[in-house]
Amino acid sequence: MQTHGVATCVGIAWAVLLAVPIVSCSPASLSDNSTRTPAKGIDVGKLARFLSPTAKILFPGSTDFTAYTARWSNLEPPTxxxxxVAGIEKxxxxxxxxxxxxxxPILAYNGHHxxxxxxxxxxxxxxxxxPQLNTITIAKDMTSVTVGGGVNVKTLIDTLWEAGKQAVTGWCECVSFLGPxxxxxxxxxxxxxGLISDQFLSMNVVLANGDLKTIDAHSDMWWGMRGAGHNLGxxxxxxxxxxxxxxxxxxIETIIFSGDxxxxxxxxxxxxxxxxxxxSSDIHNWSYWQNDASLDPNNPVIIMFVVQEGVDVVDPRYTTPFHDIGPLMITPQSGTYKDLAAWTGIAKESPPCQDFGLNNPRFPxxxxxxxxxxxxxAWDIYAPAISGENNPYxxxxxxxxxYATAGVRARGVKSTAFAFRQDLILAAPLIIYAPNKxxxxxxxxxxxxxxxxxxxGTGRGSELHAYVNYAYGTEGPEAWYGYEPWRQNRLRTLKKKYDPKGKFSFYGPIA
Ligand SMILES: Cc1cc2nc3c(=O)[nH]c(=O)nc-3n(C[C@H](O)[C@H](O)[C@H](O)COP(=O)(O)OP(=O)(O)OC[C@H]3O[C@@H](n4cnc5c(N)ncnc54)[C@H](O)[C@@H]3O)c2cc1C
Known part of the structure; x- marks a missing residue:
């Protein structure tokens, strides 16, 4: 039951739970959102026939479409x-x-960050x-877990915790497990x-031509998937x-200082x-430079977190040197691994996890x-740039x-496509502002x-090491994946073999 271009939905609803009335399958109604290019040329009816009954196809104008296309950052978002909405891997x-x-063009959406x-x-x-690919299956021998492609970090942490287990995951509760x-x-x-991807044993991956492959360390893709994986499938x-x-x-101790x-x-x-x-592998230290008018109305403050594993009070040998500097405030807290996200302001309920419709570019x-x-x-430029009454930033x-990095550095520098194993600190200004071209x-x-x-201050000249997952987007493949020619060649070879048409090239493209 197809018409030209976009199909009507009559006759295919058995296969796909359409989230909008049949009439909204017409191209005219698809153009109701003026910032989107209508789906002309996408034969939705034909596509629907391939999908499982648990899948959905959503169109502009529906509540779910709006919810499922939302982005954490609105600077240059995909449209x-x-x-x-995938219901099963197929x-x-x-x-x-x-x-x-x-x-x-296609783009996978997961945590949308x-x-x-x-x-x-x-x-x-x-x-x-x-995110509907959300199964979590712990192996009988309790040494591994199989995680659906859309599982969120918090869900995985909570499920494993119930079973007395942990995995290396992102720390922020609102991102997906796989995106990072x-x-x-x-x-x-x-x-x-080691890194999250250092823990992987095997994966199911859909290649650019649609083939669903199970790969492990025997595949030539394996190296690339762990560091540049968004590019390959x-x-x-x-x-x-x-x-x-x-x-x-x-x-944790949260110790806050004035900028001086x-x-x-x-x-x-x-x-x-x-x-x-x-x-020590038990110690992590983060800091944020941000405004807190109650502590300093004119300048940002330095919020320093000293986090320690396996204790109820952070060992004074790590905190006394900071106390001696004269902080504005000291807040000790204790609990479990599951409290870390809230303490450091990245729990699901914390402001950084909300979609406020702001632009959130980082420069890692x-x-x-x-x-x-x-x-x-940097402070001397940053502080006046973000402070003061009615400042848009x-x-x-x-x-x-x-972070503690011993486990990351213990692995061979060439072992995966992640190039910056020997680096110790990840810094990034995150400039937050309301969309305004x-x-x-x-x-x-x-x-x-x-x-x-x-x-x-790095002594590296112009060689920028940038975490691809924090990148602004203009740094380029060497800054994201390493400067060694062999790395770039290996990635280009993989890209050519597995994604010659560049279907997976909207995020950190290799070339
Ligand atoms: C609040 C916040 C907290 C963060 N916390 C962490 C952290 O704890 N650790 C860390 O390392 N980084 C962290 N990051 C950075 C994070 O790694 C990136 O923002 C990452 O892109 C988020 O993935 P996502 O699935 O949430 O986003 P999305 O925008 O949905 O995905 C990002 C990219 O990955 C691709 N992608 C997602 N899932 C898949 C998949 N299954 N297969 C193939 N491609 C896929 C998408 O197509 C897209 O190109 C954080 C970022 C933010 C904003």
Whole structure:
């Protein structure tokens, strides 16, 4: 029962639970959202016939379409024409094959926290919504778990916790398990076990031509999937290692300083936490530069978290050096691993996990130590740029993440496509502002300037190490995947073999 171009939906509702009335399948009603390119040329009726009864096709104008196309950051967001909500893994492969055959752009949506500005190049086509692929199956021998391609971090942590288990996952409760992992993946347990993707044992992945393959360490794709995976396929499920919960209890001290203490604070962090790369695997240190008018009405403050595993109070040998600097406030807390996200402001209910409709670009850079001279220069630009009454960037956060890294560095530097194993700190200004085209360029310049100042303190010249999952989008493949020619060649070879048409190139494209 097809018409030209887009099909009517009559006769296919048995196969697909359509979330809008039949009439909204017509091209005219698809164009009701003026910022979207209508799905002309996408034969929805034909696509629907390939899908399972648990799949849905959503169109602009429906509540679900609006909900499932929302982004965490609205700077250069993708604007798909229709959404396929995958009900089973095969729905992904059928949709990708359909898009391959008819040369239609596709993009997997998972936690929707990806921020690359290149995502905006997806201005037409099919979004493949993964969160309904949400199965979690712990193996009988309790050493691994098979996780659906759309499982969210918090769901996985909670499910494993109930079983007395843990996995290396992202720390933030609102992102997907796989989105971070495919770019390497940082999390609280990486100091013991390595990156999220270092734990993988096998995965089901849909290739650009729609083939659904199970791969493991024997596949040539395996290396690339763990660091540059967004480029090579859509992972519909993954089997990953799990561990006994050795230390359920964790403690934190949140220590807040005024900006004039910057040098003293980060010199202490270098000496007493980082310790020239010998930081304990039980210790993590994060800090945010952000406004808190109750503490300093004119400037941002430095919010320092010292987090320790396996204790109820953070060992004073890590915190006393900071107390001695004269903080504005000290807040100790204790609990379990599951409290960490709330303590550090990234629980599902925390502001960073909400879709406020703001623009949230980051400008990431990996470091090996805190260079306080470079940081002071960055502060001197950042503080006035985000402070003051009615400042449009007042919600911004300059993030400095010093996770325990021993487990990451213990693996061979060439072992996966994640290139920056030896780096110790992940920093990034996150400039938050309401969408306003007139501000975009100034924000990009500010973010790049701040990053350049920090870069000057690395001694790496112009060699930028940028976490692909925090990237602004213009850094380029060497900054995301490493400068060694062999890395770039290996990635290009994989891309050519597995995605020659560049179907998976809206996020951190290899070439
Ligand atoms: C609030 C917040 C917290 C964060 N916390 C962490 C963290 O704890 N650890 C960390 O390392 N990073 C973290 N990040 C960065 C994070 O890795 C990236 O934002 C990542 O893109 C999020 O993935 P997503 O699934 O949420 O987003 P999405 O925008 O849905 O996906 C991002 C990209 O990955 C692709 N993708 C997603 N799932 C799949 C899949 N199954 N197969 C193939 N491609 C897929 C999408 O197509 C898209 O291109 C955080 C970011 C934010 C904003």
């Amino acid at each position: 798909p024409s229709i959404v396929v 729905d992904v492969s059928k949709t990708v094959k359909f898009a391959f055959d008819y040369n239609i 990806g921020t690359h500005t290149t995502l905006g190049k997806m201005d037409y086509g099919i979004e493949i919504y993964l 992992a495919l770019g390497g993946g940082h999390g609280w347990l990486q100091g013991h076990h 859509i992972v519909t499920s993954v089997t990953t290692k799990i561990y006994d919960i050795v230390s359920p209890n964790w403690a 203490k910057l040098k003293a604070v980060y010199e202490a962090a270098n000496k007493d936490l980082l310790q020239n790369g010998t930081q 850079i990996y470091l090996n130590e805190y260079n306080t001279t470079a940081m002071q220069k 007042s919600l911004s956060i300059f993030m400095w993440e010093d 007139a501000r975009d360029l100034a924000v990009e310049q500010l973010g790049n300037k701040l990053r350049e100042l920090v870069q000057e």
